[in-house]
Amino acid sequence: MSSRSADFAGRVLDWYDRHGRKDLPWQQAVTPYRVWVSEIMLQQTQVATAIPYFERFMASYPTLADLAEAPLDDVLHHWAGLGYYARARNLHKAAQLAVDRHDGELPAALDDLEALPGIGRSTAGAILSLGMGRRAAILDGNVKRVLARHEALAGDPARSEVLRRFWDVAERYTPVERTANYNQAMMDLGATLCTRSRPACGICPVNDSCRGHAEGSPAQYPQKQRKAATPERATRMLLCLNARGEVWLRQRPPSGLWGGLWTFPELPLEAGAPAGQDWPAFVHVFTHFRLHIHPRLVRGDQPPVVPAGITGGADAGEDAGVNEAPGRWVTLAPLPALGVPAPVQQLLQRLQALVENES
Template sequence: MTQAPAPVLPPEAFQRRLLAWHDRHGRHDLPWQHDRSPYRVWVSEIMLQQTQVATVIPYFTRFIARFPDVAALAAAEQDEVLHLWTGLGYYARGRNLHKAAREIVAHHAGELPLDVEALSELPGIGRSTAGAIVAQSSGRRAVILDGNVKRSLARLHAVEGWPGRPAVARRLWALAEHYTPHERLADYTQAMMDFGAILCRRGTPDCASCPFDDVCVAHARGEQRRFPESRPKKALPTRTTRMLLLQDAEGRVLLERRPASGLWGGLWSLPQFDDQAALRAWLDQHAPCSTLAPSWSPFTHVFSHFRLEITPQPARVRRLDSVGEARRWYDPDNPDSLGLAAPVKSLLTSLATFTLTAPDP
C-alpha cells in the first residue's frame, strides 16, 4: 500500500478553515444541539449510525418525548423501545441502547460516564461514538472517526485502501487525532460530520465550495470518487422465506417474537417458514381448521449482507386455543406498541385487501 503524504495543513490552519466554514454553513439547529446533555447526544449518535439526519429527526423527537432520560429508558420494556424504533432499521442499535441504559443505571448511578474508554464498554458504543458523546456534551477533547470523517480525510490525503482494513484505519485515526483541537470541541466535532455530509459527500462531492480544495490530494488528482476505497464486493446471496398471515375470526393476526439475536432480533414478526411444506405442516399441527388463501406475490427486502425474498401466505382460522409464550394475537385496527420489522409492518397495513379477498373457512 502506498503511504499517504504527511498532513497537508498544520492543525491550526485546518481547524481555522473548517470552523469558519461551519460557522457560516454548518447545522446549528438540530434537536440534539439544544440541551446538549450526554443522554440526548448519545441517543442521537446511535440513531445517526448509518442513517441520515433528516430521517433521524422525527424518530429522535418521539423517542426523547417518551424517554426523556436514562432512567425512563432503562425502566421501559424492550417492546416499547423497539416500537419507537420501527422503521429506523438496524434494530440492534435500539436493543443495545436499551441494554446500555440499564447498565448505566445499575453501574453508573444513572449518569453516562464521560470517558471514552468507559463509554466504549457499554453495548452499542464504539470508539468514535464515545468520542462524539464526550466532545459534544462536555467539550472535552475526544477524537471521532465516523463514516463522514473517514471519507473526508481519505480524500484530503488520498489514503489508499479500504478503511475497514486495520492498517488503513490506523492511518485515518492518526490523521483524526492530528487535526482534533483542544478548544471548541463540540463545534469541531459537528463541523467534521457536517462537512462530510454536506460537502465531501459520497458520490459527487461539492469541491467548488470546499475550504480545502487547494490542498486536497484527491481533488488535485481528479480522483475524488476513488477515495475512500470501497470494501471488496461480494455478490449478495438470496434467501427465501414464507411469512404466514394467519387471521382469526376477529381479524387479529398471529405474531411471534424473533430470537434475541439474529435477523430482526427481539422484534415481533409473522411466523416464518423455509418453504410451503413446512408452513402447511405447522398449520396441520397448530391450526388444523385453518384455510389457506392464494399466496401474495413475493417481494425482496435487502439487508447489508443478503437479500431476503418474502412470500406472504394468508390464511384464516376460526380459533387457536393456545399460541404459546412467544406468540400473540395482534389487532391491526387497535395496534399494540410493539417493535415490528419494516416489511412486517408493511404487510399488516395491507390486510384490508386480504380481508376482502380471502375465502372464509
C-alpha cells in the same frame, strides 16, 4: 503538528461558523443523553431518516431514567422501521447499566463509555465532544471521507491497518479548543460538500491543502470495498387471522436478524404449510441478501401448528426454536406497541384494510 495541518482546524471552524448545521434536533437543549441517542440512531443511518425517530423517542423517553425503566418491547416499537435493531436493544441495556454503575449518568471517560453496549470509539468520541465539551476525536463515514481525500489516504478502511491510519490522522487534527464545533463541522463538510460523488472542491475551506484535490480525482477516496453479489432467499409467512380479527405473531430470539421483533410464523416454501389464500410475493432487500416473501392468509382460531424442527426462512442460520418462540394473538386495530420489521408492518396494514372491509 505538521505545517500542513497547522491551521486545518481553524479553517474548518471558520467554515462552520458560516455554513455549518446548527438547527438539528439533537443540537438543541444539548445533553449527553440526547447526543447519545442521536449518535446511536445515526449509525449507518442518514440524518433525514433519523430525525422523526429522534423526535418520537425523546417525547416518550425524555431522560435516561425514562429509557432505563421502559419495557424493551416499547423501545423496539419506537425503533421499528429504522433497522439494525441491536442498536435499540443495546441502547436500552446501556441505559440500565448507566443507572446501575454510573448513578444514572453517562460516564465521562472514553473507556467507560466504550464499555457500554453499542458505544464504540467514534460514538464515545461524539458523546464526549458534542455532549460534554471534552476533546475527543470521531471517525464516522463523513470524517473518513474528508480525511481520506485531504490526506490522499489509500487502502480499504475496512482493513484494520488502514483504519488505524485514519484514526491517527483524526486524532492529530482534532483541536483542543472548540472540539464540538470542529467535529460537527467535519461531519457537515462530509455531508454537504465533500460528498461521495462530485465533491464541491471549489468552495471547500481546506482545498488548498487537500492532496486528493491536488491529484485531480478526490472521488477515488476513500477506497470502496468490493461487494459480493447478494444471495437470494425465500420464506413463507403465515398470516393467521382469527374470527375476532386478530393475527398471530411470535417474538424472535433476542439476537440475530430482526432480533426481539415480532413477526409472522415462517416456513420454507418447500415445507408443508396450512391451506390458505396466497398473496402476491414480494422482495425485501437486506444489506447482505434479498428475501422473497410469500404471504399466505390462513383463517382459524387456533395458532398455526408448525412441525418441530422446521426453521423459519428469513434467517437461514436461526435455530429450530424460532417458530416455537413466544407467540400471541394481537389486535389489528389498534396495533399493539410491539417492534415489527418493515415488511411485516406492510402486511399488517393490508390485513387491517381487509378486516375493515369485512366488518
